[in-house]
Amino acid sequence: MKLKxxxxxxxxxxxxxxxxxxxxxxxxxxxxYDALYDSDIRHILATHEQMAAHMADxxxxxxGKVGVCIATSGPGATNLVTGIANAYMDSVPVVAIxxxxxxxxxxxxxxQEVDITGITMxxxxxxxxxxxxxxxxxxxxxxxxxxxSGRPGPVLVDIPKDIQNAEIEYERKGEIEYxxxxxxxxSEESLSKAVELILESKKPVIFAGGGVIWGxxxxxxxxxxxxxxIPVATSLMGLGCFPGDHPxxxxxxxxxxxxxxNLAVYxxxxxxxxxxxxxxxxxxxxxxxxxxxxxxxxxIDAAEIxxxxxxxxxxxxxxxxxxxxxxxxxxxxxxxxxxxxxxELRVKxxxxxxxxxxxxxxxxxxxxQELSNDDLIIATEVGQNQMWAAQFYKFKKxxxxxxxxGLGAMGFGLPASIGAQVGRPDKRVxxxxxxxxxxxxxxxxxxxxxxxxxxxIVLLNNQALGMVRQWQYLFNEKRFSQTDLNPHLNFAKIAxxxxxxxxxVTTKEDFEKAFKKAYSEKKPFMIECIIDKDEMVLPFIPAxxxxxxxxx
Amino acid sequence: MHIISVLVNNHPGVxxxxxxxxxxRGYNIESLAVGTTEREDISRITLTVLGDDYTVTQIIRxxxxxxxxxKVQNIGKRDNVSRELLLVKVGYDSNTRNDxxxxxETFRGRVIDISLDSLIIEMTGDPEKIEAFLNLINKFDVKExxxxxxxxxxxxxKTLKEYEGEL
Numbered sequence: 001m002k003l004k005x006x007x008x009x010x011x012x013x014x015x016x017x018x019x020x021x022x023x024x025x026x027x028x029x030x031x032x033y034d035a036l037y038d039s040d041i042r043h044i045l046a047t048h049e050q051m052a053a054h055m056a057d058x059x060x061x062x063x064g065k066v067g068v069c070i071a072t073s074g075p076g077a078t079n080l081v082t083g084i085a086n087a088y089m090d091s092v093p094v095v096a097i098x099x100x101x102x103x104x105x106x107x108x109x110x111x112q113e114v115d116i117t118g119i120t121m122x123x124x125x126x127x128x129x130x131x132x133x134x135x136x137x138x139x140x141x142x143x144x145x146x147x148x149s150g151r152p153g154p155v156l157v158d159i160p161k162d163i164q165n166a167e168i169e170y171e172r173k174g175e176i177e178y179x180x181x182x183x184x185x186x187s188e189e190s191l192s193k194a195v196e197l198i199l200e201s202k203k204p205v206i207f208a209g210g211g212v213i214w215g216x217x218x219x220x221x222x223x224x225x226x227x228x229x230i231p232v233a234t235s236l237m238g239l240g241c242f243p244g245d246h247p248x249x250x251x252x253x254x255x256x257x258x259x260x261x262n263l264a265v266y267x268x269x270x271x272x273x274x275x276x277x278x279x280x281x282x283x284x285x286x287x288x289x290x291x292x293x294x295x296x297x298x299x300i301d302a303a304e305i306x307x308x309x310x311x312x313x314x315x316x317x318x319x320x321x322x323x324x325x326x327x328x329x330x331x332x333x334x335x336x337x338x339x340x341x342x343x344e345l346r347v348k349x350x351x352x353x354x355x356x357x358x359x360x361x362x363x364x365x366x367x368x369q370e371l372s373n374d375d376l377i378i379a380t381e382v383g384q385n386q387m388w389a390a391q392f393y394k395f396k397k398x399x400x401x402x403x404x405x406g407l408g409a410m411g412f413g414l415p416a417s418i419g420a421q422v423g424r425p426d427k428r429v430x431x432x433x434x435x436x437x438x439x440x441x442x443x444x445x446x447x448x449x450x451x452x453x454x455x456x457i458v459l460l461n462n463q464a465l466g467m468v469r470q471w472q473y474l475f476n477e478k479r480f481s482q483t484d485l486n487p488h489l490n491f492a493k494i495a496x497x498x499x500x501x502x503x504x505v506t507t508k509e510d511f512e513k514a515f516k517k518a519y520s521e522k523k524p525f526m527i528e529c530i531i532d533k534d535e536m537v538l539p540f541i542p543a544x545x546x547x548x549x550x551x552x
Numbered sequence: 553m554h555i556i557s558v559l560v561n562n563h564p565g566v567x568x569x570x571x572x573x574x575x576x577r578g579y580n581i582e583s584l585a586v587g588t589t590e591r592e593d594i595s596r597i598t599l600t601v602l603g604d605d606y607t608v609t610q611i612i613r614x615x616x617x618x619x620x621x622x623k624v625q626n627i628g629k630r631d632n633v634s635r636e637l638l639l640v641k642v643g644y645d646s647n648t649r650n651d652x653x654x655x656x657e658t659f660r661g662r663v664i665d666i667s668l669d670s671l672i673i674e675m676t677g678d679p680e681k682i683e684a685f686l687n688l689i690n691k692f693d694v695k696e697x698x699x700x701x702x703x704x705x706x707x708x709x710k711t712l713k714e715y716e717g718e719l
Contacts, residue, residue, distance in 0.1 A: 121568070
């Protein structure tokens with residue numbers, strides 16, 4: 001069947017099962033938007049392309065499917081960059097489609113021309129410029145296959161306008177396999193070495209990352225942990241991969257992990273790392289994470305084995321499969337002594353905060369969980385808000401935490417929560433926000449209001465760039481350089497002006513009332529909570545330190 | 553020195569993906585040679601790099617992740633033959649001419665162009681030979697010098713594309 005290139009784009013999106021896309025039209029994508037006009041695919045109009053990328057990212061994290069964003073050439077494409085980098089750092093499958101000037105103008109510095117494949121080369125898993133019409137459909141199919149295979153990541157497809165307008169012979173094909181995606185290296189030798197280390201170990205811990213979620217291995221992790229009675233710590237990206245209320249759960253480790261979890265890992269004699277890259281926010285000082293431990297590292301990406309932490313056994317493969325192989329090879333174990341020691345640590349060094357009449361962020365996070373029926377997806381901005389959410393919300397299921405980990409991109413939360421809510425209408429998405437981050441992409445409120453996307457924004461307003469201010473408090477003699485923000489901004493009122501109901505609260509009672517109202521109504525809502533400026537995220541292991549340097 | 557051989561799809565932009573990876577991860581390239589292979593849709597990139605085992609392992613694993621990379625091997629670890637081509641323009645006069653010619657002959661090089669006061673020498677060889685030759689020729693009036701970068705093949709029957717993944 002003969003179709004226009006732009007129609008082929010839409011047809012391939014349908015082949016890939018895409019139901020929602022996020023974007024903004026512009027000169028170089030007019031044909032694509034024209035084809036979209038007749039299609040069943042829902043398009044969510046963003047107010048800035050960065051948000052379209054974050055929405056696609058949030059959609060992907062919440063659903064496990066590939067998120068799709070569309071932008072025009074030039075500035076549209078460059079505006080996507082932060083969003084693409086964010087998806088790359090956290091291994092999120094996103095396909096970004098950009099318009100490009102016609103092929104005959106490429107390289108001529110044409111209006112709104114930018115070399116977006118050159119720009120995004122270091123922040124995509126792969127990218128393409130479609131230079132001949134007959135390659136368009138297969139290139140798009142390949143983009144989806146690459147984005148979700150193995151360790152997922154963003155892929156950009158740049159489509160010149162003349163290709164969008166070309167007449168193309170189109171044939172429906174459906175999803176294709178990406179052949180080079182997974183190169184497993186699982187040897188019998190490495191498996192038996194791993195089993196040997198597990199049997200020898202007196203104080204083992206599992207350290208699970210986002211790879212467990214993307215590898216759909218949460219069930220296998222639970223089974224393996226319960227069979228061997230090994231406590232499970234997670235990275236920020238791993239939150240939700242193991243039930244936070246499980247007796248074996250240690251919760252978050254790293255810079256702002258609980259002292260108890262960090263101590264348990266520090267004193268362990270074996271770390272079984274699964275689907276994690278040992279980011280510097282966790283690994284801290286070289287060799288300081290678990291100085292007496294041996295390391296087993298299981299990951300789908302061979303380049304992560306031994307990259308940040310030297311390991312004794314590396315296994316490259318699908319986590320689901322490897323955990324199953326290991327579980328089959330180890331006997332059930334009790335480990336009473338070690339678990340008792342861990343319990344003691346939990347009692348002595350668990351997370352805590354001051355419980356008084358003040359409206360405190362930690363209390364707010366706990367209250368959100370208490371007042372809902374475990375049907376929430378929590379998104380966050382970046383900074384203190386994010387760490388309080390990670391510390392005090394007990395994530396029980398995968399894909400319930402949407403946060404910018406690796407890139408730490410302020411402004412992520414609101415658009416990402418919108419994307420997550422679009423992908424999971426059966427859940428309620430709460431964006432736990434800070435005022436510093438929220439103001440970066442606050443105009444995403446318009447999208448929430450326009451489409452009635454019922455995200456609840458719980459804004460922890462400390463009228464400061466709180467995380468940086470906290471560092472300045474601790475390390476720069478309280479010289480608060482450029483971190484005290486305009487105290488006159490009334491976020492609840494700004495929300496109202498965008499068409500999102502906003503309430504400002506200063507007391508616990510008012511928060512409870514407001515949240516109950518927001519939770520019961522199917523519409524977007526903002527609860528602006530005024531909190532103390534000097535509130536800190538604790539405990540805190542300074543960058544490059546170990547648990548022994550903890551500020552508590 | 554490590555010799556990294558990379559088979560890549562012969563697409564526009566592939567070289568910049570490979571080189572970009574090196575620069576953004578802070579790996580240094582000592583020499584680089586790119587050319588077509590027995591198949592016109594595949595190119596072969598040969599890189600020589602200095603670095604410890606950790607760095608070279610990382611380089612190989614990161615290269616393996618590039619979509620357009622088909623195979624990567626550290627040929628330097630294997631029994632290999634390696635060659636580099638060098639062209640050098642040397643000024644001469646009646647005092648130095650015979651000495652220069654003598655060196656060229658000893659190293660089995662060739663003089664491929666000659667003018668009234670300068671000549672161009674072509675020299676191929678493995679890195680040690682090239683270095684030894686350069687040590688001598690640099691004593692003369694070297695005006696211009698260009699090297700291709702090393703290319704390398706493993707000895708015996710085995711070819712690069714036959715290697716399986718290893719950790």
